[in-house]
Amino acid sequence: MKDGPDIARIASLIGDPGRANMLAALMSGKALTAGELASEAGVTMQTASGHLTRLEEGGLIARERQGRHHYFRLADTDVAGVLEALMGLAAAKGQLRTRTGPRDPELRRARVCYNHLAGEVGVMLYDGLRARGVLTGEGDGITLSEAGRAEMTALGVELNQMSRSPECKSCLDWSARRSHLAGRLGRGILDFTFAQGWAVRPTGTRIVRFTGIGEGAFRKAFQV
Template identity: 65%
Template sequence: MKDGPDIARIAALIGDPARANILTALMSGRALTATELAAEAGVTPQTASSHLARLRDGGLIAEAKQGRHKYLRLASPDVAQVLEALMGLAAGQGQLRTRPGPKDPELRQARVCYNHLAGDRGTQMYDSLVTRGFLRAEGEALGLTEAGAAFVEAFGIDHAALARGRSALCRPCLDWSERRSHLAGSLGRAMLQRIGEIGWARRIEGTRIVRFSPQGLRDFDATFPSTSVQIAPQVRPD
């Protein structure tokens, strides 16, 4: 068929190795400079500039200016969701990077997927919320139940403010390492932010790793158990 969206154009943009490395670097959710992205892609600044222009024209990245500096970021959460799904597909087909190292186990345990929690801890949180009836499927979408809204409020998140926002509140995102869903949307973003605020975990600079403290991991497991038993959030005072 010749009608419908042109997926070949988007696939060609993502399919170039240098551009794929640039997009993967932006999965951290942070805006980076062209120089930083050239280093991530392993190309010269001039070559990176050409790749960035193509990604920008294709709607996959956006530019932000701060003073005299320009920063690049992913254009939208939809782009991040597609990239994470492609990572899962590549992993399932055995298309893995050839430079494994100490960071790999940490990335699989907990990492940032654009602006929400992914990895083993991300899928654990998602499964716990679904099993306990806090999240439920609404057609092809994902919704927060009344009990879920109360849980979110008890966890220290303003559910009403999130619900008024323009972004989708809850959205499943296929996790590339777990091959199961983790929680995206404005609630997924707020959950990750709250986990940092209460000191359970912190972002590791220059990586996508989210590193939990021993106590934070215990609190996380108590708050998001993989069980049907409903347990009150274990949140320490701010």
């Protein structure tokens, strides 16, 4: 195809192993330094700088400056959604990393996907909200019902009205290979969960670790 979107360029940016590792690290939702990303990619600082320049020029990451320090994050939720979908495709086709460990079951159970809840608990939440009519519609057309909006307001879940992200959005979960909830509602629920002390996020990981009491409170609050 000689015109239209250039998927080859985007694919080549993501396809390099070093850049892919950097992007995967940024799925934590945190802004990281070039040094931190170089460590994630297993490359030198000079090589990392070249990778980051290409990713920034390609619109996949954004740079934040604080004084002399530069931090990098994913450009937006669309990039995060594509990465999560590619992770799901890779898992479905058997393209898995050889490194495994005790974190793997926890990542599958509950983790951060950019800024919202993913894993088995995230899918459970999404299915429960849909079953109760809190969410209506299908696929990218899901919306928060009026009854659902009243319920979230009563709970104290806040939606960032300043964000340009959609209010509700489905995101394909790489481990469960089913949808979980993204968008401003997904972010609001995750922030609310942390604020209530129901779960914690161990330093340096994407794991969301619920306490025994916290998971029960989470299930009760969202009726899942």
